[in-house]
Amino acid sequence: MPNAASGSTDEGAYLRKQKGRSTMTWVGVIVVVIVIIAVLGAGFYAGWFGKSSTSTSGGSGYTPPCASLTAAGSTFVYPLMAVWTTSYAGMACNANAGFSQVQVNYQAVGSGAGITDLTDKLVDVGASDAPLSSAQISALPAQTVTMPDSAGAVTIIYNIPKVTTGLNLTGPIIAAIYLGDITNWNNSAITAINPGVSIPSQAITVEHRSDGSGTTFAFSSYLSAENSTWKNSVGAATSLNWPTGQGQKGSEGVAGAVASTTGSIGYDELNYAEEEGVNVGIAKVLNPAGSYIMPTVADTASAVAAVTSFPAPTGNWTGFSIINEPGAGTYPIATLTYLMIYEDLGSAYSGSVTQAQAQALVSFLWWITHTGQQSATGLFYVPLPSAITAVDETAINEIVYNGAALTSH
Amino acid sequence: METAPVAEGVSRRARPKYRALGDQLFQYITGATTLVVVGLFVLIVVILIQASEPTIRAFGLGFLWGQVWNPNPTTLSPLVFGALPAIYGTLLVAAIGMVLGVPLSLGIAMFLTELSPGLLRGPLSFTIELLAAIPSVVYGLWGRLILVPIMATTVEPFLGSTLGHVPVIAGAFAEPASGYNGYGYLTAGVILAIMVIPTISAITREAFLAVPREQREAALSLGATGWESTRLSVFPYARRGVLGAITLGLGRAVGETIAVVLVIGNTYAISGSLFAPGTTIAAYIANEFGEALTFEKAGLLELGLILLAVSLVINIVARLLVRRGGLRAVGSP
Numbered sequence: 001m002p003n004a005a006s007g008s009t010d011e012g013a014y015l016r017k018q019k020g021r022s023t024m025t026w027v028g029v030i031v032v033v034i035v036i037i038a039v040l041g042a043g044f045y046a047g048w049f050g051k052s053s054t055s056t057s058g059g060s061g062y063t064p065p066c067a068s069l070t071a072a073g074s075t076f077v078y079p080l081m082a083v084w085t086t087s088y089a090g091m092a093c094n095a096n097a098g099f100s101q102v103q104v105n106y107q108a109v110g111s112g113a114g115i116t117d118l119t120d121k122l123v124d125v126g127a128s129d130a131p132l133s134s135a136q137i138s139a140l141p142a143q144t145v146t147m148p149d150s151a152g153a154v155t156i157i158y159n160i161p162k163v164t165t166g167l168n169l170t171g172p173i174i175a176a177i178y179l180g181d182i183t184n185w186n187n188s189a190i191t192a193i194n195p196g197v198s199i200p201s202q203a204i205t206v207e208h209r210s211d212g213s214g215t216t217f218a219f220s221s222y223l224s225a226e227n228s229t230w231k232n233s234v235g236a237a238t239s240l241n242w243p244t245g246q247g248q249k250g251s252e253g254v255a256g257a258v259a260s261t262t263g264s265i266g267y268d269e270l271n272y273a274e275e276e277g278v279n280v281g282i283a284k285v286l287n288p289a290g291s292y293i294m295p296t297v298a299d300t301a302s303a304v305a306a307v308t309s310f311p312a313p314t315g316n317w318t319g320f321s322i323i324n325e326p327g328a329g330t331y332p333i334a335t336l337t338y339l340m341i342y343e344d345l346g347s348a349y350s351g352s353v354t355q356a357q358a359q360a361l362v363s364f365l366w367w368i369t370h371t372g373q374q375s376a377t378g379l380f381y382v383p384l385p386s387a388i389t390a391v392d393e394t395a396i397n398e399i400v401y402n403g404a405a406l407t408s409h
Numbered sequence: 410m411e412t413a414p415v416a417e418g419v420s421r422r423a424r425p426k427y428r429a430l431g432d433q434l435f436q437y438i439t440g441a442t443t444l445v446v447v448g449l450f451v452l453i454v455v456i457l458i459q460a461s462e463p464t465i466r467a468f469g470l471g472f473l474w475g476q477v478w479n480p481n482p483t484t485l486s487p488l489v490f491g492a493l494p495a496i497y498g499t500l501l502v503a504a505i506g507m508v509l510g511v512p513l514s515l516g517i518a519m520f521l522t523e524l525s526p527g528l529l530r531g532p533l534s535f536t537i538e539l540l541a542a543i544p545s546v547v548y549g550l551w552g553r554l555i556l557v558p559i560m561a562t563t564v565e566p567f568l569g570s571t572l573g574h575v576p577v578i579a580g581a582f583a584e585p586a587s588g589y590n591g592y593g594y595l596t597a598g599v600i601l602a603i604m605v606i607p608t609i610s611a612i613t614r615e616a617f618l619a620v621p622r623e624q625r626e627a628a629l630s631l632g633a634t635g636w637e638s639t640r641l642s643v644f645p646y647a648r649r650g651v652l653g654a655i656t657l658g659l660g661r662a663v664g665e666t667i668a669v670v671l672v673i674g675n676t677y678a679i680s681g682s683l684f685a686p687g688t689t690i691a692a693y694i695a696n697e698f699g700e701a702l703t704f705e706k707a708g709l710l711e712l713g714l715i716l717l718a719v720s721l722v723i724n725i726v727a728r729l730l731v732r733r734g735g736l737r738a739v740g741s742p
Contacts, residue, residue: 024531112700135702183586205587210675212700237481239700246592246686247675249696253553260558261590 062409063092064363065356066099072107073114073127074214075251076269077150077337081106081127083375084368091367093360102360111214112238118144118340121349124361126340129214130238131317142348145313147395148336149368151304151322151382153295154218155273155333156283157258158265160185160202165281168193168292171226171332174285177204177265178223179230180244185263193286207257207266210247212239218335219267222323255280270295271380287332288324295331301382302327303334308387313395314343334382339365346402358401362408365396370409454717461711463704464490472711478677480697480705490708492715494679498594498687499719502669503662505598505683506605510662511655513602514609521610522617523639534614541607549671552600557672560599561591565684583682592674595683600668605658612657616650617643656727663720666691690716 071081085104093102109117111128118126119139131146156169163185173189176182182189185202209216217238224231234240248257251272258266259279266280273282273295284292293299306325311317317338324332342348345358369392373383384392396408458465464472468490475491482488521534566589573582585593620643628638644651674686675696688696694709701709 024535110699112702116699116702139702203587205590210670210696212697232483233485235481235483235486239480239697239705241477241479241481241486241677245676246590247688247696249670249675253671256553257592261561263588264590 062363062407063094064102064360065096066093066101067096067103067354067357067360068099069102069104069125069357069361069364070107070123071104071114071125071127071339072109072117072123073125074111074129074337075108076111076129076152076214076335077127077381078106078108079271080150080376080379080381081108083379084372087372087375088364088367096356097354102364104364110212110238111217112212115340118342121352124341124345124353124357125365127337128340129335129337130217131320131338132340134318137316137318143314143343144340145343145395145398146311146317146338146340147313147365147369147392148384148388149339149392150373150376150384151300151334151336152380153270153300153331153334153382154215154222154267155270155295156265156285157255157268157273157276157280158283159258159260159262159280161200161262163197163199163281165278166294167197167199167281167283168286169283170286171222175223175227175230178206178208178243178245179227179234180206193292202263205261205264206245207248207254207261207264208240208242208245209251209254210249213251214238214335214337215251215267215269216240218321218323218333221321222333225323269380270297270300274380285332287330288326289328289330291328293329293331295333297377297380297382299329299331300334301385302330303332304336304382304388305385306330310388310391313391313398336388341365341399343398344400344402345406346400346404355401358399359406359408362396362399362406365392365399366408369393369396454714457710457714457717461707461714463707464711467704472708473715476679478693478708480701488704490705490711492690492712494677495688495690495693495712496715496719497679498673499663499689499691499716501594501683501687502597502601502673502689503659505595506601506662507655507659509598510602510605510658511609514606514613514654514658515651517606517610518613518617519639521614523635534611537607538611539607540603541611545604545665545668546671548600548604549668552596552668552672556596556599557591559591560593560596561589565589565591565593565595569684580681581683583684585680585682585685589684590674592672593682593684593686594673594680597669597673597689598683600672601662601665604665604668605662608661609654609658612654613647613651616647616654619650620646652727652730656724659723659727660720663716663723664691666695670695690719 085106089101089103091102093099106127107123111130114123114126115128115132115136117123119136119141121141127149132140132144156174158167160167167190169190170193173182173193176189183204185204186199191197191199217236220230220234220236220240223234224236234243246257248254248266251268254266255268255272255276258264258268259276273280282295284294287293303322303325306327307322311320320336322334322336325334341361345353345361346355369384369389373389376383397405399406399408468475472490472492473496474493475489476493477489477491478494479486479489517537521530525533565584568582569584569589573579573584575582624642624646625638628642633641669689670692673688673692675688675692676686677688677693680687690712694712697705698709
C-alpha cells in the first residue's frame, strides 16, 4: 500500500508528529531567544539604554537646549547630513524636557517629498536639491527661508569595455544620448572629440532615476540648457517623462546598474560615482570656457565660487542654478543643495514646535554652515565659500519664533 | 442542541427558540468584526475614488488606454497621464509569476503530502515556509545583485537565441535594442514566482491534507496507480482550496512593489519582449508618490484604484472558473 498522507488517524503517525512538534518547538524557542538578544544588543549600541554622552563643547559660546528635530528630503546630501546629525548629537546642550542631546532625524525621501513634508508641517526642515518651484511656493502655507547648505557635482558615468575613465563628452552629445538619437558608443560625434581613444562598437544602455530626485533636476536643467529639443519636450524637473532608458531606484541604484551593465551611461552624484571606483568611468564634460573638465571637488568649488549674486533668503530662488558657470577650470554640471525652513517657527507650526526646539534648530543650522563644512571635502562635497556662508547667516538670522529673535551662536 | 440532517432546500441550522446569552453575544461580536473589515474595504474604495476625482474628470476613460505619463509639462509636451503601460506590466509580470510559480507550488505540495519520506517532511515544509518570511526588499536586492546578472549573461541570451527564432513567439523573446541587461519583465516574473511559492504551496498542502483517506483508498481499490489516485480523488476534492491558494498568490504577485521596482527597469512603455524593461502599477506608484504634487497624486491614486479593480476582476474570474468547472467539492458551502 502506498504511503498514505500524513495527518491521518494512525496512532503511530500521531505520536511521531507530536515528537516532531516538540523538536520544532525547541528550535523555534532558540531562534526567538537569539533574535531577542541580537535586537537588545543592537539597541544598546544605538543608545536605547542611555549611552554616556561624549559631549564636546560647541566652541562658540552658546549652548542650545537639547531637543528632537526632524528633517527630510534630498538623497544627494544624505551622506553629509548623516555625518552632521551624528556629530551634532555629540555636542553639549542644556538638558530640556527629558532630552539629553540635540537629535536631528533626517529621512532621505527625495527632494520633492521633503518639500511636501515641510508643506504638510511634518518636519522642521526640508532639504531639496532644487530651489522651490512656483507650484511648491504657492502650496506652502507660510513664508520660508531658503539657504544653500552644500554643493556638489552631477557626474556622467559610463561602462564601456576597454575604455578607461576620462572620456570626453559634451552637453549636446549627452542630450542626444538621453533623447535616444545616439545609440552606439562609437558614434562619430563621440569618436571625433576623443582622438586617442579606441571606442568599440557597443550599444548604449541609458540609465536614469526611477524615483523623483534633485539630481535628476540638476541633470535635466543642464540638458535643457544644452539642447532645445530636450527643453521643449522633456524639460527640467525632479520627475520626468524620459524619452528612453531604464529607471533605477536611488543614486546607488544608478551607480550599481552602470557598474554592472556593459555599455551603459548614467548620471550620479560625485560621491556615489567615486564609491564605485574602477567599476565605472567618469566622463570629462566640456565647459563654456572650452575645456573638458573631470568632476572633482576643486572644479566644482570653482563653479560655486563663480556665483556672485544670490536672491534674498525669503526671496524667490526659482530658476537659480549654477549650471555652466564661467571659468577656465569650472565643472559645468554643478548644483547647490538647499535647506528650507519656515521663517516664523512659532506661528507656522501653531505652537507644536517649542521655543527650545527652535533654538536648537537655528544652532544646528549655524553649526552646519560653519564647523560642519569641514566634513564636506572628505565626502566629495564642496565646502561653502564665504559668499554663501554670508547668505546663510542672513537666512538664519531671519528665522524667528513668534516674532522674537532666536540665538543661534 | 441537535441539528437537522443536511438536505436540499432546508436551512442548515435549525434554530431553537432560546439561545444562551453568551452565544448571542459571540454572534454579534464576530458579526461586527466582519462588518468592520468589510466596511474598511468599502472605505478604501470610497477614498480612492474621492482622491482621484481630479484626474478622473480631467482624463476620463482615456486614462485607461493612454500610454504617456508626463508629470512635467513643457511647451511641446502637455501634462497627461495614461495607465496602459502600468496595467500591461502588472498583468504580464503577474502572469509570468503564476505560470512559473503555480506548477512548482503544486508539485511541492504533492511531494510533501504524498511522496516525500516522513523524516524530510517537517524540515522541508519549514524551509519552504521560511521563504515567505523573507522581506520583499531582500528579494529585490538579491534579484538586483544575483539574479539580474545571471539573467543578463546566461538565461536571456539562451532563450533569445533559441525561442527567439520560433515563428509565433519570436517577438516575446526578442533581444532589446541595447542588448540583454537583465532588468525586465521576465526577471520580475521570476522573483514573483519565488515569492508566491511558499504561500501557494502551504495552502495547497493543507487542501490536499484535508482530503479524507477514504477518497484516496477508494480510488486505489478501483485499481488506480499512485498518480491516477491523486488525480481522481485528491484534485477534485481540493479544487477549492487550491484555487484559494492561487488567488492569494496572485494577489501578492499583482501588488508586489519593492522587489519589482529593483529589477524591472522602470520604463514607462509597452514592449512585446519579455526581456524589455517596463513597470507595474505598484512599482510606479512607489517611485512617483514621494515627489508628486497634488494633481499627479490624484493620478497615482487613480492608478491604485485601477489596481484594486484588476484584482477584483481576477478574483471574480477565478470564482467563475471554479463554478463552471462543474464539480463542487463535497462538504463545502
